[in-house]
Amino acid sequence: VSRFDLDEMIAPLKYENGVLHLLDQLRLPTEERWVPCKTYEEVARAIKDMIVRGAPAIGCAAAYGVAIGARQKAPLDEVCKTLAATRPTAVNLFWAIDRMKRLGTTDAAALEREAIAIHDEDIAACLAIGEHGAPLLPEGTVLTHCNAGALATGGYGTALGVIRSAHRAGKKIRVYADETRPFLQGARLTAWELLKSGIDTTLITDNMAAHLMKRGEIQSVIVGADRIAASGDTANKIGTYSVALAAREHDVPFFVAAPRSTVDLKTPTGAEIPIEERAAIEVTRIGDREIAPRAVKVKNPGFDVTPARFIAAIVTEAGVARAPFEGALERLIKG
Numbered sequence: 001v002s003r004f005d006l007d008e009m010i011a012p013l014k015y016e017n018g019v020l021h022l023l024d025q026l027r028l029p030t031e032e033r034w035v036p037c038k039t040y041e042e043v044a045r046a047i048k049d050m051i052v053r054g055a056p057a058i059g060c061a062a063a064y065g066v067a068i069g070a071r072q073k074a075p076l077d078e079v080c081k082t083l084a085a086t087r088p089t090a091v092n093l094f095w096a097i098d099r100m101k102r103l104g105t106t107d108a109a110a111l112e113r114e115a116i117a118i119h120d121e122d123i124a125a126c127l128a129i130g131e132h133g134a135p136l137l138p139e140g141t142v143l144t145h146c147n148a149g150a151l152a153t154g155g156y157g158t159a160l161g162v163i164r165s166a167h168r169a170g171k172k173i174r175v176y177a178d179e180t181r182p183f184l185q186g187a188r189l190t191a192w193e194l195l196k197s198g199i200d201t202t203l204i205t206d207n208m209a210a211h212l213m214k215r216g217e218i219q220s221v222i223v224g225a226d227r228i229a230a231s232g233d234t235a236n237k238i239g240t241y242s243v244a245l246a247a248r249e250h251d252v253p254f255f256v257a258a259p260r261s262t263v264d265l266k267t268p269t270g271a272e273i274p275i276e277e278r279a280a281i282e283v284t285r286i287g288d289r290e291i292a293p294r295a296v297k298v299k300n301p302g303f304d305v306t307p308a309r310f311i312a313a314i315v316t317e318a319g320v321a322r323a324p325f326e327g328a329l330e331r332l333i334k335g
């Protein structure tokens, strides 16, 4: 990836003079609007409301939030507690807050430098994930679920970073993007950023994937992750598990791409990963339109866990892990 590509890169967050500017992911694809966050409370609200979303991007935003809190001279414990209470599943949030705390200072300039380092390292990790992952993708159509792209990271993307790298290496790759009900990250965000990057993209609804696999129209699947347990079990956006089940049945390789900050060796298996429950309104409405009776009961888990045995490989910036993941992930993290 050349300097030019980096300059042209889609960025979901920019930090300037103590203000974190977030590309409002609730308004895409119809409007490209930046939201300035001048306080740590505003950063926390933006994470909770999903103005910024995607595990690595949440981590970067939280790190800047800690630095902004220090500028406000707010008690650091309170700042970290508020930021940590926003979303429970993506471990990058807690990883980034811990790293900021470990600096052991309340000096705003030092915390700012650390947040910038976390952001820069995340972009570098995505570029390396792209390099490691691109050779794994067979030519043909790759299916992705949710948005694990530039918008979900410091920039470039994890799963979409692999697709970008394969595309620029000259591989003939087409993408099927699952719309990703109920929040529609695939339709709104993945389709938007892949089109912007000139990658051949076709939008499908989530319930079409198994049918298309059966007809031989999908050669591989690649997704991101919100938290990878030591066993390799992987939490990602709700619906990922069904995609993995279908891929298994149809012998389609299923890949996970994530930075090492998403691997949580302290969580032994997927059963211990906390799953966010989200508001009913996301299911009963599309945009402003009500599509269900108001009185109906609703369930809305935001994530599911794909068992390690369904995963062909986990691509990180330090290399590719394959089953058995236990030792392999630990070696990549500690190496």
Ligand code: MRU
Residues within 6 Å of the ligand: 053, 054, 055, 056, 090, 145, 146, 147, 148, 149, 152, 153, 157, 158, 159, 185, 223, 224, 225, 226, 236, 237, 238, 302
């Ligand atoms: O609820 P979201 O939009 O934050 O969920 C995002 C995902 O599930 C992504 O696939 C994951 O965070 C990986 S992003 C590189």
